[in-house]
Amino acid sequence: MGYLQNLNDAQRAAVEHGLEPLLIIAGAGSGKTNTLAHRLAHLLKQGADPRRILLMTFSRRAASELTRRVSRITESVMGTGYAAEALTWAGTFHGIGARLLRDLALQIGLNPEFTIHDREDSADLMNLCRHELGFSKAQIRFPAKGTCLAIYSRVVNSGIPLAEVLIDHFPWCAMWEVELKRLFGAYVAAKQAQNVLDYDDLLLAWAQVMQDPGFAAHIGALWDHVLIDEYQDTNRLQARILLALKPEGRGLTVVGDDAQSIYAFRAATVRNILDFPGAFTPPARVVTLERNYRSTQPILTAANAVIARASERFTKDLWSDRTSLEKPRLVNLPNEGDQARFVADQVLANRETGMTLKQQAVLFRTSSHSGQLEIELTRRNIPFVKFGGLKFLEAAHVKDLLALLRFAQNPRDRVAGFRLLQLLPGLGPGTAAKVLDRIATVPDPLAALAQMPAPTKVTGWEDLIAVLQPAAWPEALGRARVWYEPHLERIHEDAEFRRADLLQLEQIASAYHSREKFLTDVTLDPPEATSAEAGVPLKDEDYLILSTIHSAKGQEWKAVFVLNVVDGCISSDLGTGQSADLEEERRLLYVAMTRAKDQLTLGVPLRFYVTQQAKRGDRHLFAARTRFITSDMLQHFDVTRWAPPHATEAASPAPGSVDIRASMRDMWG
Ligand code: ATP
Numbered sequence: 153m154g155y156l157q158n159l160n161d162a163q164r165a166a167v168e169h170g171l172e173p174l175l176i177i178a179g180a181g182s183g184k185t186n187t188l189a190h191r192l193a194h195l196l197k198q199g200a201d202p203r204r205i206l207l208m209t210f211s212r213r214a215a216s217e218l219t220r221r222v223s224r225i226t227e228s229v230m231g232t233g234y235a236a237e238a239l240t241w242a243g244t245f246h247g248i249g250a251r252l253l254r255d256l257a258l259q260i261g262l263n264p265e266f267t268i269h270d271r272e273d274s275a276d277l278m279n280l281c282r283h284e285l286g287f288s289k290a291q292i293r294f295p296a297k298g299t300c301l302a303i304y305s306r307v308v309n310s311g312i313p314l315a316e317v318l319i320d321h322f323p324w325c326a327m328w329e330v331e332l333k334r335l336f337g338a339y340v341a342a343k344q345a346q347n348v349l350d351y352d353d354l355l356l357a358w359a360q361v362m363q364d365p366g367f368a369a370h371i372g373a374l375w376d377h378v379l380i381d382e383y384q385d386t387n388r389l390q391a392r393i394l395l396a397l398k399p400e401g402r403g404l405t406v407v408g409d410d411a412q413s414i415y416a417f418r419a420a421t422v423r424n425i426l427d428f429p430g431a432f433t434p435p436a437r438v439v440t441l442e443r444n445y446r447s448t449q450p451i452l453t454a455a456n457a458v459i460a461r462a463s464e465r466f467t468k469d470l471w472s473d474r475t476s477l478e479k480p481r482l483v484n485l486p487n488e489g490d491q492a493r494f495v496a497d498q499v500l501a502n503r504e505t506g507m508t509l510k511q512q513a514v515l516f517r518t519s520s521h522s523g524q525l526e527i528e529l530t531r532r533n534i535p536f537v538k539f540g541g542l543k544f545l546e547a548a549h550v551k552d553l554l555a556l557l558r559f560a561q562n563p564r565d566r567v568a569g570f571r572l573l574q575l576l577p578g579l580g581p582g583t584a585a586k587v588l589d590r591i592a593t594v595p596d597p598l599a600a601l602a603q604m605p606a607p608t609k610v611t612g613w614e615d616l617i618a619v620l621q622p623a624a625w626p627e628a629l630g631r632a633r634v635w636y637e638p639h640l641e642r643i644h645e646d647a648e649f650r651r652a653d654l655l656q657l658e659q660i661a662s663a664y665h666s667r668e669k670f671l672t673d674v675t676l677d678p679p680e681a682t683s684a685e686a687g688v689p690l691k692d693e694d695y696l697i698l699s700t701i702h703s704a705k706g707q708e709w710k711a712v713f714v715l716n717v718v719d720g721c722i723s724s725d726l727g728t729g730q731s732a733d734l735e736e737e738r739r740l741l742y743v744a745m746t747r748a749k750d751q752l753t754l755g756v757p758l759r760f761y762v763t764q765q766a767k768r769g770d771r772h773l774f775a776a777r778t779r780f781i782t783s784d785m786l787q788h789f790d791v792t793r794w795a796p797p798h799a800t801e802a803a804s805p806a807p808g809s810v811d812i813r814a815s816m817r818d819m820w821g
């Protein structure tokens with residue numbers, strides 16, 4: 153069988169493994185995803201029904217890349233490729249959950265027209281409840297809406313009691329335990345009254361449905377095979393769902409790397425992957441892979457050194473036969489602006505040598521860290537696409553239009569309704585609340601709305617009622633946009649520029665058969681933002697990838713640049729400073745480094761600004777190389793410094809010649 157010939161023995165064993173539960177646990181770039189794709193292709197070749205295979209991974213993009221790979225392999229084996237669409241159940245836990253819940257809605261007490269709140273909507277609703285209970289007015293500051301949501305989410309996803317979550321992760325909120333409990337009760341009641349689910353509900357409701365033996369059997373029987381990639385980043389709820397789907401583990405394959413677990417802040421737990429084998433009798437078969445096919449040995453040596461210091465780890469060091477004389481570079485730079493110039497220079501230099509832009513990526517800790525680089529790239533006309541930033545969906549005008557669609561789908565969705573109604577001139581929050589109250593409990597809210605007289609001094613009421621009426625998809629979105637146009641122009645001075653986003657949204661929407669499916673996908677897995685000024689790159693155009701490290705999971709590029717490899721960024725100073733959080737930051741750096749195939753460059757700007765929450769203002773920091781790369785590891789790097797050629801540095805040594813803070817720390821190990 154030709155397609156198995158390229159695999160090594162361990163990979164092939166995993167591909168050909170039978171129906172008993174299987175765990176593939178191995179380090180970065182060892183071919184886990186590749187093996188999973190081959191296993192899937194192999195199953196199809198043996199006659200498995202693609203509609204009875206459930207494939208889950210961490211993003212929709214990753215899922216579609218995987219199905220494309222499968223399709224390519226089957227094409228080479230059988231002459232006919234399975235169109236990616238044949239695998240009808242490929243997606244994320246949340247996406248699959250949403251679909252199941254909608255299918256089963258009427259049987260489990262949900263209204264099938266439910267809408268889904270993204271994190272921002274959820275925080276808004278939490279805030280509403282906070283106000284209603286009067287907690288926001290307390291003398292001593294009650295936790296902010298985002299913190300409340302984070303606490304709630306952690307409790308739901310981890311299954312750990314509130315009191316414990318507070319003590320372990322939010323000690324400064326522990327005094328509010330009683331109030332928080334009441335708040336969360338109100339929040340749940342509000343969601344139910346409004347027929348909305350938040351992200352966590354998609355898992356929670358699914359897990360709860362699975363507790364019913366009848367439903368568990370029904371849902372479990374939908375699939376002969378369940379395959380999951382990136383299992384190290386799942387939480388307790390997800391593990392519960394999985395074990396309820398396949399209690400005996402038959403047909404179950406999970407894949408992951410404990411050293412790359414980077415979602416503990418969302419209650420993911422590496423215990424899931426470590427405990428997987430023992431969940432079954434006899435225990436699941438475990439396959440480990442030790443050869444890395446992705447990176448050159450010098451890159452791997454440096455990455456291994458970083459992760460070797462991790463306190464707890466199952467997977468072992470990797471080796472590669474891809475030799476190279478080029479060590480990863482660690483470049484000291486005067487500041488972030490210079491870092492941006494340096495990266496842009498290097499990207500272009502790489503392109504000169506024949507590397508396309510698409511073969512290169514720039515990674516960073518949080519979305520805001522790429523700001524300077526985005527400006528520099530735009531200035532130099534280097535097109536880019538940014539992954540992991542939510543900018544596109546967060547833009548006010550995009551949210552406005554989505555609020556209209558959501559409200560049309562589910563007129564009880566208060567967050568959407570509140571936003572939408574206030575677009576009308578003369579309609580303030582008080583009136584919006586009154587209108588929403590009046591339709592909150594009637595059987596047909598849209599009809600009630602249509603019968604309501606226009607509130608006084610409000611213009612455009614009839615047009616709004618008209619655009620909310622049912623219409624064919626995707627024309628409905630076109631109509632919504634036309635309705636929104638005058639508001640856009642009235643509200644935003646730069647309407648011209650924003651209009652392009654709305655057209656892009658319409659383009660994305662046109663690929664969907666229904667409003668509901670479009671809204672679900674766009675909420676669960678937002679489309680990537682592009683370099684707006686440079687124009688949206690066309691399909692076959694070359695562009696540079698900008699991505700948060702979290703969103704770069706599972707991917708690889710010839711050249712990888714990591715920005716701000718300094719303390720305060722990686723590791724981030726936003727954590728609680730607990731050692732578990734630090735360990736997660738170390739793994740994050742490991743994930744970033746192991747994305748590189750041939751060339752890895754870590755940027756160390758010696759001064760940089762962090763934009764904290766608005767209250768605290770911008771902070772200006774003198775940075776030091778990340779604590780995860782200690783002096784004794786520098787031998788694995790080519791350490792240089794770079795300053796812009798035009799800078800007139802006098803006789804004094806250039807910034808970055810000495811890193812005093814790192815050396816001082818190194819004294820203590
Ligand atoms: P990550 O932990 O980052 O998700 P992974 O273990 O899933 O990595 P893959 O992405 O599957 O690794 O593979 C990494 C690279 O190695 C890919 O380019 C893949 O094509 C290549 N590769 C995997 N197995 C083999 C093999 N047997 N022969 C040649 N190349 C391979």
Ligand code: MG
Pocket residue numbers: 184185186381706
């Ligand atoms: Mg992978």
